[in-house]
Amino acid sequence: MNYFKEIYFRIFYLVFLISFTFLICYNYTIDLLNYFLYFFFKEKIITYFILVNFTEIFTINFKLSLFFTFIIIYPIILYQIYLYIIPTLYLFEKKNILKIIIFNIIIIYFYTYIFYTKIYPYIWIFLTSLNNSSYKSIYFNIFLENKLSDFLNLFFNCYKYGLFFFFFFIFFLIFIFIEFFFFND
Numbered sequence: 190m191n192y193f194k195e196i197y198f199r200i201f202y203l204v205f206l207i208s209f210t211f212l213i214c215y216n217y218t219i220d221l222l223n224y225f226l227y228f229f230f231k232e233k234i235i236t237y238f239i240l241v242n243f244t245e246i247f248t249i250n251f252k253l254s255l256f257f258t259f260i261i262i263y264p265i266i267l268y269q270i271y272l273y274i275i276p277t278l279y280l281f282e283k284k285n286i287l288k289i290i291i292f293n294i295i296i297i298y299f300y301t302y303i304f305y306t307k308i309y310p311y312i313w314i315f316l317t318s319l320n321n322s323s324y325k326s327i328y329f330n331i332f333l334e335n336k337l338s339d340f341l342n343l344f345f346n347c348y349k350y351g352l353f354f355f356f357f358f359i360f361f362l363i364f365i366f367i368e369f370f371f372f373n374d
Contacts, residue, residue: 199269203262210261214254221257222249228306229313238337245338252341256348260301264294300355304348312347313340 214221240246267290275283317335 196273199273203266203269206265207258207262211254211258214257214261215250218250218253221253225253229310232310237335238340239334240337249338249341252345256345260297263297267293296356296359297352300352301348304351308351309344309347312343316343 271286271290274286278286
């Protein structure tokens with residue numbers, strides 16, 4: 190029964206922490222948006238955005254707050270899981286699990302940095318370059334505008350699927366490494 194109390198306490202702690210972090214991120218969404226778009230404006234990848242609906246502002250704030258909440262809370266969630274399972278582990282298992290958790294956190298932040306600064310700008314440059322080459326005729330011109338909600342939706346979807354494939358690739362390489370070097374007769 191003591192384990193149930195501990196897991197309830199840890200879940201309550203995480204729910205409170207996630208809610209509190211989300212509210213803080215939502216309160217400072219404009220600053221987070223400026224921070225988020227700074228690299229793209231600095232590199233002249235984007236010069237402006239448009240908003241079409243009033244509801245877009247709410248969804249942009251909500252999604253951006255969820256993203257930054259995930260980035261901030263992820264190490265704490267892993268640490269809480271580690272603290273919950275630590276009494277049942279041997280010393281060498283504790284050290285190995287701790288190394289895996291630290292490696293996981295480093296990989297998440299490394300992937301976020303690489304995706305934000307190296308991969309996504311090229312995706313956005315490619316998509317906005319379609320505006321210069323296509324959709325022009327004698328009778329009418331179609332001009333593509335950079336919509337902020339589309340920019341963020343594309344970023345979050347590419348980040349989510351890229352993170353899944355990145356982790357799949359990393360664990361596949363680790364599995365091949367272990368299989369090849371340790372279980373090869």
